[in-house]
Amino acid sequence: MSKIVRGRPGQTSPWLAIPTIAYLFLTIGIPLFITVVYSFLQRAKIGMGVTWHFSPKAYKDLFILENLDGTTTFDTRYVKVLWHSFQYSAVTTVATVVLSIPIAMWIATRNESTRNILVAAVTLPFWISILIRTYGLRQIIDDNGPIGWIAHKLGYENFHIIYTPIATMIGLTYVFLPFMILPIYASAERFDFRLAEAAYDLGAKRWTVFRRIVFPSIRPGVIAGIALVFIPALGSFLQSDMLGGGKTNMIANVIALNFTQARNWPFGCALSVLLILLTLLLVQAIRLISKKFGDQVSLV
Amino acid sequence: MLRSALSAILALTMTACGGSSDPVATTSNELHVFNWTDYIDPNEVKRFENETGIKVILDVYDSNETLLAKIQSGATGYDIIFPADYMAEQMRELNLLEPIDVAKLPNGKNIMPSMMDVYWDPGRVYTAPYMYGTTAIACNPIDTYCPTIKSWHDFFTTKDPKVSVLKDEMEVVSAALRAVGVAGNDLCTTDKTKFQAAEDLLLGFKPAIIESDGATERMLNGTNTLEHTWNGEVHRMRPQIPDMIYIYPTDGANLWADNIAVPVGAPHLENAKTFINWLMDPKNIAAESNFTGYDNNIVGSDAFMDKSIRQDPAVIPPADVVSRLSPAPNCPQEVRDMYTQVFTTWTSSQ
Structure with missing residues (x-):
């Protein structure tokens, strides 16, 4: 009998972690290792790939531009693209937070069976390929689509959002919304709404109740949501490609270009490494923020 | 049963x-x-x-x-x-x-x-x-800019707001090189000043769309009226837009097979x-x-x-434009890198 109850919870055999570690090693560790190694090699002569000669050129190319006239200057091109990616991801994150809090709160205040249906509805888009959904969105926000038609009927003759940065951000917001709603809902579901009622009874105004009673309780969800939206948004390329008209370059578009048309794998790898380092910095920042508030953010 | x-x-x-x-x-x-x-x-x-x-x-x-x-x-x-x-x-x-x-x-x-x-x-x-086919310029006759486009130079300096360009560094940069006076048989030139001139020309050009997919669809629904595209696409537009114009630029066009x-x-x-x-x-x-x-x-x-x-002049080039066509360039790596540099600089400046 005593053999079954072998220890306190959390003290089971460490060997049970082996499948997880093996999985992470195979799917993240090895590819990451290859990316870093390739970024220090020379590109292959014609086709894709690399040759096994050490070269730091890819990293030099990130910041130093050898002009066509032979002079060298600081290369602002990739810094600019990175800055754009940050802007688009930041706007997307803010938009999803603003949209998700009311949605998540509303779902959390329904009865249990309705809640289950609504949560399923939030995850429903995952059943359809992201490519098809983005194509669908393109038809909707096109100048000749329903949104354009309504805008024209309302007298906005110069309505035009498709193939602009705004379209890219709409696409990102649309795709990442469920990743914000779900963690906020998970926090909101545990919130005791009687506390809000008590605050009202004690004379607090609506905004005060939200700010001082509700928000601190859902903050872990918001922070988790920010991590789940901002970081993948930073690495997105489909939306800027399909909705931004190929002009609103995000960093992932440049990475993709280097693995295809430009055929410069070491440089593509160096850009990826740069993006990974920036992402790590962000994760650290989010951890510090959540620590400051004393929240437990399980997803980071 | x-x-x-x-x-x-x-x-x-x-x-x-x-x-x-x-x-x-x-x-x-x-x-x-x-x-x-x-x-x-x-x-x-x-x-x-x-x-x-x-x-x-x-x-x-x-x-x-x-x-x-x-x-x-x-x-x-x-x-x-x-x-x-x-x-x-x-x-x-x-x-x-x-x-x-x-x-x-x-x-x-x-x-x-x-x-x-x-x-x-x-x-x-x-x-x-x-x-086989050509890569050149399609223009919907309802676009008042059509008569002003005779060459790649006209195309890259147009003020037409409904213009789209292929997302293809070889096609875009070779066309820009032609526009600054590089001959069709010299598109793999190692003369950096030519690439600089092509880059300068492109930097002043802000098309509505840079994309290779869906050119036909965008032309048909009116998103674009002027397009950098392939001749077969023009032929495919004809059932809806019979008099679609396919322009063989005076400064040349790429022939591919x-x-x-x-x-x-x-x-x-x-x-x-x-x-x-x-x-x-x-x-x-x-x-x-x-x-x-x-x-x-x-x-x-x-x-x-x-x-x-x-009988479609977009599919079968008329005799008087055949001399403008030359094979799409297949350049050595050093030249290809200059194509990449010009294209990256241009797309990240948009």
Whole structure:
């Protein structure tokens, strides 16, 4: 009998972690290792790939531009693209937070069976390929689509959002919304709404109740949501490609270009490494923020 | 009753699949074709299957580079691929193509004599000709800017708000080089000042869209009225916009030729040869031209091609513009890098 109850919870055999570690090693560790190694090699002569000669050129190319006239200057091109990616991801994150809090709160205040249906509805888009959904969105926000038609009927003759940065951000917001709603809902579901009622009874105004009673309780969800939206948004390329008209370059578009048309794998790898380092910095920042508030953010 | 109907259906599906209980028969009777999107007539594929008993499995790609990446990563199981001219040469240099003596196949005699000794495959050992075409400018006649566009220089300096450009560094940068005075046979120039001039020209150019996909669709729904595109797309727009203008720029345009080839290690080599031979039959290749809207390089196919194609100046270049056309450049790495640099600088400045 005593053999079954072998220890306190959390003290089971460490060997049970082996499948997880093996999985992470195979799917993240090895590819990451290859990316870093390739970024220090020379590109292959014609086709894709690399040759096994050490070269730091890819990293030099990130910041130093050898002009066509032979002079060298600081290369602002990739810094600019990175800055754009940050802007688009930041706007997307803010938009999803603003949209998700009311949605998540509303779902959390329904009865249990309705809640289950609504949560399923939030995850429903995952059943359809992201490519098809983005194509669908393109038809909707096109100048000749329903949104354009309504805008024209309302007298906005110069309505035009498709193939602009705004379209890219709409696409990102649309795709990442469920990743914000779900963690906020998970926090909101545990919130005791009687506390809000008590605050009202004690004379607090609506905004005060939200700010001082509700928000601190859902903050872990918001922070988790920010991590789940901002970081993948930073690495997105489909939306800027399909909705931004190929002009609103995000960093992932440049990475993709280097693995295809430009055929410069070491440089593509160096850009990826740069993006990974920036992402790590962000994760650290989010951890510090959540620590400051004393929240437990399980997803980071 | 129901049961026998069911087993009949089952038997039918089994035969259609080549009989999954017999793997040997299955493998010897298949052909894995890897082609560009929308670039082969499905009805013709069915006819090929009926005539030869070979089952075709089709997979598609969107660019020469995607094709190269897939084939180079090894063991993909494809039997037939469709590389363009420059890509065929690079794949041959990388030993990725199977020498199948295309010219010696029964229908090899149908290859147009002028297309026998092409630079990517002298004597046609590795590749058979498929479609060929040009990359230039399409303009919807409702666009008042149409008459102002005569050259690439006009195109890259236009103020037309509804202009789109292919997302293709080779096409965009070579056109910009032509616009600054580089001749069609000198597009692999190592003269950096020419690239600088092309870059300066491009930096002043802000098109509405930079994208290769959906050019036809965008023209038809009015998103674009002026497009950097392929001639076959213009032909495909004609049912809706019959007088669509295809402009052969005075400073030249790229001529390209797609090929049918067999990657090394193709599992169904004999079936692949049968397929290539079948597509070099004038009647069969004409059917593909009718479907794709592009001309082909097989002697005698004209007789089977739709009149609308043979009389379309977008598909068959008029005699007076032929001299403006030159093959799409296949440049050495150092030059190709300058193309990349100009293209990256331009797209990140948008």
